[in-house]
Amino acid sequence: MAVTEGSGSEAGSLPAEVAASRRFLLSDPTWEKLGLLKRNAAKTWKIYRKNRMGMLGIVMLAVFLTLAVFSPQVMVLLSWIGGWDVAYDPFYKDLTVASESPPSQEHWLGTDSFNQDILARLIYGTRVSLLVGMVATVVSMGLGAGVGLLSGYWGGVRDEVLMRITDVFLVIPWLALMIVFAAVLPGGATVTKVVIVIGITGWSSTARIVRAQVFSLKERAFIERARAIGSSDYHIVRKHIFPNVFPLMFANAILTIALSILSESTLSFIGLGPDSSNVVTWGNLLEDADSVFAIQQGLYWWVVAPGMMIVMVVLAFTFVGYALDEIFNPKLRRR
C-alpha cells in the first residue's frame, strides 16, 4: 500500500495519462488487484442491473438508510411541512395533547401512552432496527463462516464434531432458542444483548452453506497446486478458499439481515428486547401498543405503521439478497 501512495503523490505532478501508464508499467500488485476488483464489481453490477426485483430492493434500502441516518433532519423537515412548533424526537412528551390520541395535524400517527409522537418513534426506530439487524448478521456471519471454513477444510472427525454442534442450532426452533438465550444470559434487556442473542442463534445455516462450498473448492486443482508448492493451511484458507466463498456468503448475509430484523422485532414484541423508555425499535413500539391493548381499543395506526415498516425493510433486503444469490450461487446460475 505504501508503494501505491508513493507513486500516487508523485503522479500528482504528472499529466494524468502519463501517470496512468506509469502505474500500469510499474505493475504494482495492489493496483492490479484493485483493477481486477473494479472490473469484477462492474461486471456484477451489469448483471445485477437487469434484475428488477434487485433494483427495487436497492431503492427501498436507500430510503430506509436515509431515514435511519438522518432521522432528526427528517423530523425537522416534517415539522416544517406539518407546521408543528417542534421537531419531535421519540422521547419528547407533548403535554398539550391527550395520551393515546388519534392521528391529528400535530401528530400524524397519534401519540402513545406517554404523549410521545408515534411518527417520531417510527422514524427513529429505523436506526436501531437496521443496526441490530446488521450487527447481529456480522456476528452470525463471523461464527458461521468460521465454523464452515474450519469444518469444510478439516473434514474428518473434527468436521463431524462441528457439524453435530451446528445441527443442534439448526434443528431447535429459532424462537425457542432465542427466548431461552435471552432468558438466561446475564444482564438486562439491552441492544447489545439482543444482538448477541440473535447472532449466536442464527449462524448455523451459514456454516452449512460455507462448508459445502469449501468441500467442493478443496478438490479443485488450484488448491492442490497451492498445497504442492508448500503453502500453509492458513495461507490456503485465507488467500484461496475464503475469496471464493465470500460472494456466496455476502448474498447469504443480506438475507440474514432480513431475518435478524424479523427476530429483533419478535423478541422486542414478546418483551425480551430493549426497554422502550431508552431505545426505540419497531418491535418495542408494537409491544407498547399491545401492552395497552391498542388493537382492542381501535388504535390501529399505532400497530399498522410499524408492521408495514418491518415488512418493507425485510422485503428490501430479501429482494437484494435473492438478486445477489442468483449471480453468485453456482447452483442457481445455470437456469
Place this chain on the structure above:
Amino acid sequence: MANARRTILRKSFNSLVTVVLVAILNFFLFRVMPGDPLMRLRDNPRLSEEFKLKMIEDFGLDQPLVVQFVEYMKNVFTFDFGNSFSQQLTPAMDIILGNLQWTLILVGTSSIFMISIGMLIGVVAAWKRGGMFDTGSMAFSLFFYAMPTFWFAMMLIVIFATELKWFPPDSEMSYGHDLELSWTAISDMLHHLTLPAISLTIGSIAAFSLIMRGSLIDVMTEEYITTAKAKGLSDARVLKDHAVPNAMLPMVALIAIDLAFVVGGAFQTEVVFDYPGIGWLTVDATFDKDYPILEGCFFLIAVVVVIANLVADTLLVYMDPRIKEA
C-alpha cells in the same frame, strides 16, 4: 438395502448425538450460565422454604457440578424436570404435557393446510413459470414471508375479531368449556382455532410454495421431462407422473427442517392469541423465571423436531434410489 440400513443407522446415531448435545446445552444454559443455581433458588422470594429444600434434595444442588450433571442427564432422559416454580406442587412435565395438546392441534391443523396449499401454489407457479399466477403467487409468498407472524396475527384480530366479530380474539375455548367429545365443545374449539390456524398457515406458507416452485423448476430442466414430452404425453401426465414425484424429494426433507420454522411461527401465534400451547407457556415461564418449565419445553421441542427430521431422512432413503445406492 444394506446401504440403506447403514445410512439410517448413521442418521439415527447423529440424531441421538444431537439430543444429547441439546441436553448438555440445556444443563449449561440453566445451571452454569446464570450463576449459582443454589443462590438463585435461595433468592427467589416466591418459593417456600420447604420447596427450596426439596429442590436442593431432588436435584443435588449442594453437590459438585459433575455429580449434578450425571444426576441431571438421568433426569432429562426420563423427562423429569422437577416441580414447576410457579405451581409448586405440580411436576413441570405435567404442565407442559397439558399445554402440548393445544400446540399439536394448532400446528397439526395448520401444517396440513400450509403443506397442501403451499405445494399446490408452487406446482401451478412452476408449471406456468413467468405467467400471471407465478408472479402473483411469488409476490404473495414474499410479502407474507417478510411479515412478522405476530403482526399478521394482530391484523387478523383487528379485522375478524374486533371489527367483524366473527371469531373470538383469544384463548383456546370459551370460559368454562373443556375439550371433550361433544358437538358444542368441538365446534367451540374450532371456532377459537380458526384465526390462530389462519395466521400460522399463511405466515408459513411461503416456505413451502417457494421451495416447491424452485424444486419443480429444477426438475423441469431434466432430460427425462423432455423425453416424456417428446413421447407425446399430455402436460397433466408429465406433471403428475414425472415432474411432481421427483420434485417431492426435496420437499420431504424440507417439511421436517421447516418444522423448526413453523414452531417459531406457532410461538408467536400462541402469544398473540393467548392460546395456551407450548410457545405461550415458554414465554410465560420466561417472565416467571420458572426454569423447570422452560428447560422442559426447550428439551421437548428439540426432541420432537429431531425425531421429525429423522423420520423425514428415513423416508427419503426409501424414496430416493440415489441415496439408497450411495
